[in-house]
Amino acid sequence: MKGMALSLLTQAEEKGLGGRALADEPLARHTSYRIGGPADLYVVVRREEDLLGWVTLARKEAISYLVMGRGTNLLVADEGVRGVVIENRCREVRSLTRSEGIILRVQTGGSLSSLARRTAKEGLGGLEWAVGIPGTVGGAIVNNAGAYGGSIAQRLQRVTLLDSQGVLQRMAVSELGLGYRTSRFKGESSVILSADFALLDESRDLLSKRVASYEKQRRKSQPKEPSAGSVFKNPEGDYAGRLIEEAGLKGDRIGDAQISPLHANYIVNLGQARARDVAALIRLVRERVWQKHRTLLELEIELVGDWEPEELAATIGRQHKECREHPNIEKEDR
Numbered sequence: 373m374k375g376m377a378l379s380l381l382t383q384a385e386e387k388g389l390g391g392r393a394l395a396d397e398p399l400a401r402h403t404s405y406r407i408g409g410p411a412d413l414y415v416v417v418r419r420e421e422d423l424l425g426w427v428t429l430a431r432k433e434a435i436s437y438l439v440m441g442r443g444t445n446l447l448v449a450d451e452g453v454r455g456v457v458i459e460n461r462c463r464e465v466r467s468l469t470r471s472e473g474i475i476l477r478v479q480t481g482g483s484l485s486s487l488a489r490r491t492a493k494e495g496l497g498g499l500e501w502a503v504g505i506p507g508t509v510g511g512a513i514v515n516n517a518g519a520y521g522g523s524i525a526q527r528l529q530r531v532t533l534l535d536s537q538g539v540l541q542r543m544a545v546s547e548l549g550l551g552y553r554t555s556r557f558k559g560e561s562s563v564i565l566s567a568d569f570a571l572l573d574e575s576r577d578l579l580s581k582r583v584a585s586y587e588k589q590r591r592k593s594q595p596k597e598p599s600a601g602s603v604f605k606n607p608e609g610d611y612a613g614r615l616i617e618e619a620g621l622k623g624d625r626i627g628d629a630q631i632s633p634l635h636a637n638y639i640v641n642l643g644q645a646r647a648r649d650v651a652a653l654i655r656l657v658r659e660r661v662w663q664k665h666r667t668l669l670e671l672e673i674e675l676v677g678d679w680e681p682e683e684l685a686a687t688i689g690r691q692h693k694e695c696r697e698h699p700n701i702e703k704e705d706r
């Protein structure tokens with residue numbers, strides 16, 4: 373175990389912090405891609421006070437940290453992640469009011485899809501589009517996740533967070549910079565603790581029909597192999613999948629990473645893919661799509677961990693330089 377991990381563990385024990393801590397834990401065990409080298413220290417927390425405690429401790433010790441949901445939008449480097457990775461499994465749900473609907477206050481480590489399924493069963497509408505999105509509520513807010521014309525921005529009212537200065541804050545949805553698969557939290561160190569969603573009274577029958585229809589569409593269009601969902605954002609007025617398919621790339625492979633023959637905007641792991649294989653395919657796609665369509669694709673998935681700086685810069689392309697926002701524009705994934 374590295375000295376840093378040991379010292380952080382000792383201090384956490386002294387402070388009585390809860391959470392299951394594992395040293396040198398392979399992140400391939402914790403990402404939907406089944407890819408990623410070891411985290412120096414990996415901690416799973418189920419109580420908000422532990423989440424706050426670990427983040428505060430890491431900040432105090434100037435140890436880098438990553439708060440992760442279910443790792444369904446991440447490509448973790450083969451070399452792993454230095455510092456501590458904190459998996460948020462805080463999932464308490466409370467209802468605040470009931471008049472024309474309901475406000476639910478949910479902790480951010482719970483599954484978004486389960487929340488959507490459960491609320492639809494109770495006759496509460498507004499999240500059913502999210503059935504089948506595999507991450508947490510927290511990860512979904514960071515990305516303003518969306519599908520089938522719905523998105524987090526539509527029913528979210530406010531969040532409670534620990535900001536980068538260590539201050540607990542409530543923020544209204546209008547302050548969150550939510551746009552097409554983006555928010556003010558991208559690349560920032562705030563930790564979102566809970567979120568209030570305003571849901572609507574709707575017919576259970578109608579909601580269950582919508583849920584069934586979205587599930588059916590997903591079963592048809594979504595590859596079964598491990599992935600992180602759509603790799604690229606849809607460019608304005610078009611679909612990344614269409615551009616990739618027309619560039620003749622469906623089915624192309626590097627190592628065990630493959631551009632899915634079913635859905636060209638998915639790069640899937642056929643078994644033993646490494647992060648560098650996926651990254652090489654990303655660069656190939658961007659280059660070929662540029663050559664054919666003169667469109668520069670932006671990444672939707674996020675690269676984290678110990679990447680070589682040149683490889684990272686080449687793979688993310690202009691993601692951080694010119695992150696265009698398309699507020700209110702929601703496009704169905706293809």
Ligand SMILES: Cc1cc2nc3c(=O)[nH]c(=O)nc-3n(C[C@H](O)[C@H](O)[C@H](O)COP(=O)(O)OP(=O)(O)OC[C@H]3O[C@@H](n4cnc5c(N)ncnc54)[C@H](O)[C@@H]3O)c2cc1C
Nearest residue numbers: 441442443444445507508510511512514517518564600601
């Ligand atoms: C098969 C498949 C289908 C998918 N379909 C869709 C889809 O239809 N629509 C869509 O939008 N996405 C889709 N995704 C992508 C992904 O599921 C979503 O982006 C999801 O919301 C990510 O949540 P997560 O918990 O896995 O976040 P992670 O991948 O763990 O983290 C994503 C980012 O959020 C940050 N983060 C997570 N929690 C917090 C927190 N509490 N506070 C601060 N930062 C936090 C992380 O640090 C990281 O930067 C799909 C993925 C897969 C594998």
